[in-house]
Amino acid sequence: MGVFVVVGSSGSRRRRRLWRFAGAEFDEASWTLRVDGQAVALEGKPLEVLHELLLRAGEVVAKEEILDSVWAGVTVVEGSLPTAVSKLRKALGAGQDDVIETVPRIGYRLTSPVKVESIVSPLTPRFSFAPGDTVPGRGQWRLDRPLGDTGAEDVWLARHIKTGDQRVFKFADAPDRLRDLKREAALSRLLFAGLGQAAPLPALLEWNFDASPYFVEYAHGGRDLLSWAAEAGGLAAIPLPQRLAVAARIARAVEAVHGMGVLHKDLKPANILVLGDGDEAAVRLVDFGSGRLLDDTVLDSFAITHPGALEVEPGQADGRSGTAAYRAPELVGDALPTLRSDVYAVGLILYQLVVGDFAASLAPGWEAGVADPLLREDVAAACAGAPEKRLGGAGELAQRLETLDERRRRAAEDDEQKRFLETQRALEDRRRARRPWVRAAAASLVAGVLAASGFAAYAVHQRDQARSAQALSEASYRFLAEDVLASVDPARASSAEETLVQAISRTGGAIEQRFRDRPEVAAYLYGSLARAFDLRSDYANATRYYEAADRAYARAGAADSAEALTVRLQHAAALALSTRPGTLNQARAAIASAEKTLQARRIDEPETTVWLESAKGAAALASDDVPGSRAHFERAYRLVETLPQTFTERQRINFGQRYAFALIRLGEGKAAEETFGALSERMAKLMGPDHADTLLLRLNLAQAYMLQQRSAEAVALTSELLPKMETRLGRDHRHTLLLLAVRQQSLGVLGRYAEAAADGERLWRAAATKDGASSFTAVAGRADVGISQCRAGQLDDGMANLRASLTALRSDLAGRMALDDGIEAAIADCLIQARRWDEAAALLKDIDRTKVAQLVGDPNWGAQVDLALAEIALGRADRARAKALLETARPALSQNKDPFVRQRVAALSQALAAA
Known part of the structure; x- marks a missing residue:
């Protein structure tokens, strides 16, 4: 029985076995026999025979077994094996003849005690190959570069000398490595025989098992996960949905392999390839050198020669093979690998894809790095410490990932x-x-x-509240019927709705006089009028009535009541969304004051909570804290949908609209489309298809189309909506201007710059007249005109408008906002077209890509900055930097449908490819 000693371990080092017996050493790494410390010159076949005997020291190894292993597939003369044994005995020296015992008519046995040491040492290349060398035995192929993460340099990418086609060659330099190659080739042939073209691995094209260096030759299957991440600028730079899609495809690939009864046993990022980009990206598994078959008889079904050591049986399968970091916990001991062992590795890779770091491990507390509770469940299920508690197959994990959106919906x-x-x-x-x-x-x-009891006082209080509510209702009704509706002047009306608004404006001042002695009624009416104007985005009148309601509540002695605080929070939301200078700070102060009062008075009503969350969401949105706004708006929306007795259907739709708009700002176009589509159907059913609120929701739907770069659909929908919104809301209404902005941007994406500039001109001038030259809509509108002009080649006019919009933006708004960065990036693009490289580079230096991406609703917007920097680098004759920047940005830019961006990418690529 040999003694197995392990000295150290590391993923960046190689294990080699050193066999000691009878004063001799056999080193597998160098395939060298040393006797008394001196290397012995010996041919390859005798050393292979020795290796077979060492593997089964103390056992009788049959002649047929040795011949099958050492002379596999070769017809040999009868004396070949005895000759090899004789050379071995001679090499071991005099007096050592009995170390290798001949067992008559059966075989041979190594009689000496054997000590086996497994030593790890720094990795060094196994081969002396260098880029540009010809592949041994394949003269038309030249080695390009080594692949893999082991440092052994035994896997190379090669190119055909004439065609430039790519192949991958995997080499072996010793019999044990040859055995791995044979195993890998057999499993590859099996998988293609059973799965056909759907087999998730590169095609095996050729092999050489006759002369060293041995090799297998594969079709090029793409870049491994590590390179895939590096090309994108790091794993975290790849959008999470894309990473999850790759994880699902990995799980499906492993499921297919398992379906053929094959265990991979060494799944890790370096052994997983990605071919292509986006939704068309395919996943391939490589390096089945450690693989095993659950049932080796399946080879016979496909007439594939058995290479040996493919079955999982006690004493034959080494459960400890594979890369330590991805090895399932049970394989640390002597447990045999199973399907669940591979599932563990896939689960760990999923975790690394989610957190954006291939160096991440499942250390205690790993859950904190996974924000999505469903993904935490998936990782935990795939990587459970006990195999019996782990997912039963990779297909289960794939199913979870493929239905993640549906699971999220159900969870919500x-x-x-x-x-x-x-x-x-x-x-x-x-x-x-x-x-x-x-x-x-x-x-x-x-x-x-009864008359003296505490309950009597309570009952009286409740009775008075009921009477007060009835009186409030009656007083409000009389005011609306007598003072408002009766005052409508049809002769002054352009439409019934506008006449009613005019009537409210004329009679609002009568509330103070009519309800001088009933301030609680006045407060209720003022609040109602304020909300009506708020819904119309008439923030000036809304603020006027919100402030009047606040004063009336104070006169009624109810300044800190839940009703008064609700009105205050509604006012804060309107202030935050008005975009007028200074109103955001007013909104923040009002929210903080109201929240402090709610906590002090311990007011915890669901209705008040809804308005508090909504006001916080509006303030966060106006502050460019888009993730925060989404969280607040979502909480308000989810809660209000559970309160149909408290909030009307119209109010509930309005809360949903704000939540969906936050989705747009975060770039979640598909989710926004689904939400806005459902909300617009609800509003159409409630108010009619041409009602202003229905039209606004359809405008939001057009924004969702634009976000998904479905520009033609966005232009069609906005063109349909424009005349209706002009009639219902007016040419200069905030939402009409927003519609123009959507159409302008979509026209620009379609390359229709003249039409885009016309829409932009109208948008900018109308917004400047209505809200002031420094308002968000005016600044953004003028900036968009400048962008369209620059793209049309009108560089001077374009830069003039862009710089003017930036000046207006900074004149009234404190602090740097995302829009500042967006405009500066647009000016830089104009400067690049004018070949003013240094000025453009200075503007791009401090751009906050994340904030601008949230502002424009495009998570890949930052790639356009890299494109601009690449153009600048080429302009400065720094071709290497230009090429590196372009390659970093290319995966994201490939998804951009803007023809102007595509033209720039094509022009830059062509310039870099030119000699």
Whole structure:
């Protein structure tokens, strides 16, 4: 029995076995026999025989087994094996003849005790190949560069001398490595025989198992995951949905391999290839040198020669093979590998793809790095420490990832239902809290002291509240019927709706006089009018009535009531969304004050919570904190949908609209499209297809199309909506201008710059007249005109408008915003066209890519900055930097459908390719 000693371990080092016996050493790494410390010159076949005997030291190894291993597939003369043994005995020296015992008519046995040391040493290349060398035995192919992450340089990318086609060659320099190649070739042939062209691995084209260096030759299957990530500027730079799609394809590939009864046993990023980009990217698995078959008889079904050591049986399969970092916990001991061992490796790779770091490990606390609870569940299920608790197959993991959006939807519905139940429990708790009063009233009645009881006072209070509510309703109705509706002047109306608005404006001042002694009624009416103007985006009138409502609540002695705080929060949201100078800071102060009062008075009503979250979402949106706005708006929307008795259908749709708009700002176009589509259908059913609110939701739907670069659909929808919105809202209404902005940008993407500039000119001038030259819409509108002019070649006019918009933006707004960076990037593009490289580079230096990406709703926007920097580098004759920047940006730019960007990419690529 040999002694197995392991000295050290590291993923960047190679293990070699050193066999010691009878005063001799056999080193597998160098394939050298040393006797008494001196290397012995010996041919390859005797050393292979020695290796077979060492592997089964103390056992009788049959002649047929040795011949099959050492002279596989070769017809040999009868004396070949005895001759090899004789040379071995001679090499071991005099007096060592009995070390190798001849067992008559059976075979040979190594009788000496054997000590086996597994030593790790720094990796050095196995071969002396260099780029440009010819592939041994394949004269038309030249080695390009080594592949893989081991440092062994035994896998090379090669190119055909004439055609430039690419192939991958994997080499071996010793019998044990040859055995791995044979195993890999057999498994590759099996998988292609069973799966056909759907086999998830590169095609095996040729092999050489006759002369060293041995090799297998594969079709080029793409770049490995490590290179794929590096080309994108790092794994974290690749959008998470794209990373998850690759993870799902990896799981499907492993599922297919497992379906043929093959275990990979060494799954890791370096052994997974990605061919292509985006939705068309295909995944391939490579390096089956450690692979095993669950049932080796399947080879016979496909007439494939058995290479040996493919079955998983006790004593034959080495569960410890594979890369340590990706090895399932049970394989640290003597457990045999199973399908679940490969699933563990896929789960770890999924985790690394999610967190954006291939160096990440499942150390305690790893869950904190995965924000999505469903993905945390998936990683935990695939990487459970106990195999029996792990997912049963890679297909289960693929199914989870492929249905992630649906699972998220169901989880959101479950959360919504949970919140609804919690709200109902809270209401029930409050009802229970009032029941002691009921019991006290009964007791007081029996005692005959009802009039003096505490419950009597409570009942009177409740009765007065009911009477007050009835009086409020009646007073409000009389005001609307007598003062508002009766005052409509049809002769002054352009439409019924506008006449009603005019009537409200004329009669709003009468509230103060009519309800001088009923300030609570005045406050209610002022709040109602404020919300009406708020919904029309008439923030000036909305603010006027919100402030009047606040004063009325104060006169009524209810300044800190839930109703007053709700109105204050509604006002804060309107201030945040008005985009007028200074209103954002007012909104933040109002929200902070209201929240402080709510906490001090312990007001915890679902309705007030909805308005608080909505106001916070509006302030976050105006502050460019788009993720924060989405979180607040989503909480408000999910909660309001559980309160149909408190909020009308129209109000609930409005909250959903704000949530969906945050999705647009985050670049989640598909989710925004689905949400806006559903909301517009609900609004059309409620108010009609041509109602202003329905039109606005359809405008938001056009924005979702634009975000997904479905520009033709966006132009068609906005062109349909424009005359309707002009009629319903007016030519200069904020939402009409927003519609023009969507159409202008979509026209630009389609390369229709003249039309885009016309829309932009109208947008800019109308917004400047309405909201001021420094308002967001005016600044953005003028900037868009400048961009269109630059793209049309009108560089001087374009830069003039862009610089003027930047000056207007900075004149009233404190601090640098995302729009500043976006405009500066646009000016830089104009400067690049004018070949003013230094000025353009200075502007691009401090661009905040993340904020601009959120502003424009394009998560890949930053790639356009790299494109601009690449153009500058080429202009400065720095071709290497230009090429590197372009290659970094190319994956993201390949998804950009803007013809102007595509033309720039094509022109730069052509210039770099030119001699």
